[in-house]
Amino acid sequence: MNLSSNAEFIESISTKFSSVENEFDTLKIKVKPEEWVETAKILKEEFQLTYFSWLSAIDWENEVSVGDPPKESVSPHFEIVFCLSESIEGNVVLVSTEIEKEDAMIPSLIEVFAGSNWHEREAYEMFGIEFNNHPNLTKMYLPDDYEGNPMLKSFELISREVKPWPGEVDVEGMPENGSKEDN
C-alpha cells in the first residue's frame, strides 16, 4: 500500500524515535535541530533508508501577505523537512525540525547524503536558511543580484497586489473570506 502502512517498520521506527506521527499515511519524525545530522545517519545506516528524496522548509507565520494564515496562531519559526525512503519496500519517512527565524541555521546533510546539495541550496535561496558546512551555498534559481527570499510568507506577490486574484470573472464560486475582495 501507500507509503507508511508497513506496520513492522512503523513499530521499529517508533521504538527508536520518541516523536513519531503517522497521519494520513505520512510517517513523520520530529527531532531537535542538534540531532538533525545524527538522525539522518541513523535512518540511513540502521533502517536502510538510503534513498534521499527531498529537503525543504515551511515558514510558519501568523502575519501572511499571501494566502491564508494558519488557523490557530503559531509561534513564528521555520520547519525544515527532509524525506528519506528505501528502495525495496518503499517505506518513507519525513524528518522535521523547528528552528528560530532569527539567524536561521542548520547543519548540512551533505556528508550523509550528497544529494541534499541542491535541495539545501534551494531552501537557502527561498527561505534564507543557512546550512553549515555546505560547500557551495549559492543561489539556485534566481539571479545573483536578487534580493529577498520568495517563499517567505512575508514576501508579497507583486502581480497579486496589482490585480487581485481570483479575479472577478471567476466561475468557481470564490471564497467568502478570501484575502482580497475589493470589488
Add this chain to the structure above:
Amino acid sequence: MIDGSQILVTAGIVLAFALNGAVIFTILDVKGASWMQRRPGPLHVGLRGFIFPLAEIIKFFQKEDITPTNVDAPVFKWAPAYVLASVFGLFVVVPISPTLVGSDLDLGVFYLLAISSLSTLGVLTAGWSSANKYSLMGGIRAAGQLIAYELPLILAVVGVVIQAETMSLVGIVEKQIEFGLPFALSGQGLAFLIFMIAATAEMMRVPFDMPIGESELVSGFLTEYSGVRFLIFYIAEYMNMFVLCAVASTLFLGGYHVPLLPPEWVNFYGPVVLITKTVLLGFILVLVRWSFPRFREDQLQNLAWKVLIPLSLLNILITSIMKVVF
C-alpha cells in the same frame, strides 16, 4: 595548346556537371530522408515534393547574410568560396566519357587526392574565423577527421593504381574495360569498401558528421554562417558527395562503361551510365545517413588508424603480390 574557347567549353561542361550533381544529390537526400521518416513535406506536397528542395534554396537567398561582430571578416567571408572551389576542382578530372573530360591528366588520381584535401583548409578557416567556441571545435574536429581519413582514402586508391598501372582516370576505366570486370569485383573489393567509408568521412556525413554534429556543437563550423554563405557550404557538401561517388564509380565500378552497349556510342550513354552508378552509390550513403547515429570523436580516430589504415596497407600488399605473381 588550349585556346580560350576550349577552356570556356570545358568550364561550362564541368560547371553543368557539378551543379546538376549537387541538385540530383540534394533531391536524392531529401527524398530519401522523407521516405524513411514519413515526412509529407518533401514526399507529397507540391509536384510530389520536388518543389521542396527549390523552396529550401529560395529560403536561403531570402535570409540575411550575417557577419558577426568579432569574426575575422575576410577569412570568414571567403571560407565558403574556398571550400566550393576545392570541391569544384575535383570535377575537372572525372571522365564522363573517354573524350568528355575536363582534363585527362596523366597524374589524375594524384591531382584528385591532392585537391580533395584542400577543402580541409576551408573548413578549418571557417571554424577558426567564426570567433565561436563551437565553430572552433567543429573546425578542429574537421581537420583531425579529414587528415585521418585522407590516408585510408589514398591508400585504398593506391591498390587500384597498382592494378591499373596508370594514374590517369580514363586509363583506369579503359583498364577495367580491357579486363572485363570492374575493379570492385576483381581484386579491389576491400579497397572499394575502405574508399567508401573514408569518402563518407571526407564528406562529413553521418556517421562521421562530428564537425557539424548539431546535438553537440550546435552546427560546428557552420554555426555562425547564414543565408547565401551557408547555402554555398550546403551546395559544396552535396557536390563533394556527388564527385566522390563519381570518382568511386570511376575507379571501382567501371565509370562510364557498361557491358553490351556499343562502344562507339559511349559519348552519348556515358554520362547517363556514370550518373546512374553515382546515384546508386549516393543512395547507399543516403540510407546510411538516415539510419545511423554518429560516432564519437575518439571512436572515429580509432576506426581510421587502427582498422582502415592497416587494412588498406594489407590490400596494397596483396595487390602487389598478385601483380607480381600474375
Add this chain to the structure above:
Amino acid sequence: MDDILNTGNVPYVSEASVSVEIETEDMTLNIGPQHPSTHGVLRLVAKVDGEKISSVEPVLGYMHRGYEKLAEVRTYPQITTLVNRIDWVSGFANEIPFIAATEKLMEIEAPERAKHIRLILTEMARIASHFVFNGAYALEIGALTPIFLAMEDRERILDLIESVTGGRFHPNFNRIGGVKPAAGSGPTTKKNVQDLPAGFYQETRDAMEKVLEAVERMEDLVGGNEVFKARTKGVGIISKELAEEYGVSGPILRASGVKFDLRTQTDFLPYDKFEYEIPVGENGDCYDRWYVRLLEMRESAKIILQAIDSMPSGPLQTKVPKVIKVPKGRSYVRTENPKGEMGYYVISEGGLGPYRLKIRTPSFSNISILPVLLEGQLLPDLIAIMGSLDFVLGDVDR
C-alpha cells in the same frame, strides 16, 4: 642559422626550450541555455580541455515559475491547472499525486471507474513521454530518423488523450473526488453522463497495437545499431549507491539495477489488479537507461489493454462539497511519473488552498547527479549522458 639564433627573437627561443609539455588552459564552454540538446533552457558551464570535460556546473532557473509560491494563493481545484505544466511531456501524470494527497486529506476516494480512467491516462502519458525520449535520445546520439517516427507514434497517443480530456499536453482532467466527463462525450445531462467518447476502447486497442509495433521497430532501428551501442554501452555508469544518495528515481534508478517502482506501492491507482513486469537494467549505463524506458512502453501498453478490458462501470465522481475545503493536516503522496518519483507534500491549515505545497519533481534530483557524472567525460559523452537522464526543464525548475 646562427644569425637567427643570435639576433632573432630571443624570448621565443627560450620559451620553446623551456616547456616541453604544452600547458593548456581550460576553456569555459557555455552549453545552453540555447543549445539543441539541453531540452530547453538548462545551462551547463563546462570547463573543457579540448574535448575532455574537467568540470561541469549546471545553472538552473531559466524556467523557474515559482509554482510552490503560486500554489499558496490558489484554491485546491485551481492547483491542478498549475501542476499540469510542471512536466509538460506527461501532463496527466503530474496531476495524480496532488489529487491523491488532497483526497487523502479530505478522506474521500474516487470511484473505481474514475480510478481506471486515471490509470489509463497516466500510462498513456508515460508512453507519450517515453516516445519523446526515444526519439530525442537517438537524435542526440546523431540518428535523425527515429524522432520523426516517434513523434508520429506519440501523436496517436496524444489524440487519444485529447479525445478524452480535450487537451493534448495539459489535460487538467482530474477533479478532487473523480474525473470530469470527457470532452467528446457530448452534452451532459444528469441522466446521461457519458464519460468516454464513442469508440474509445477500439481506438485505444488499435493504438496500443501500434505502440507495440513501434517498440519492436525502435528496438531494431536504434537498439540494433552497432554505432548506437558503441556510443551508449559503458557510458555514464551510475552505480546503485550513487543513484540512491542523489535521489535519482524512475527508469534511471531501475537501469542501475534497483527494482523499485512506485506503481507497485500505491493504493491510489489500481495497479495491483493488472499484470505487468518492471524492467530492470544491469549496468546502469546509457544503453540500459534507454532500454529500460523502451521496455516500459511495452508494459504500459499491456496495462492499458488490461484496464480497457476490465473497466468497471459506475459514476465518475464521489460527492464533494461545492466549495472544497481541506481539513487541517499534512500528507505526502508520491507516484511513479514517467521520469521518476513525483511527490506532493500538502500542508493544509483548513483553508481553501494549501498553506504550503512542496513539489518534489523527479528531474530536479535526476540532474543533480550531472556534476559528479560528467567529470572527465568527453564532450560527445556529455550529450549522451545528459540525454539519457531524460529531464524536462519545467520539471527541474518548477
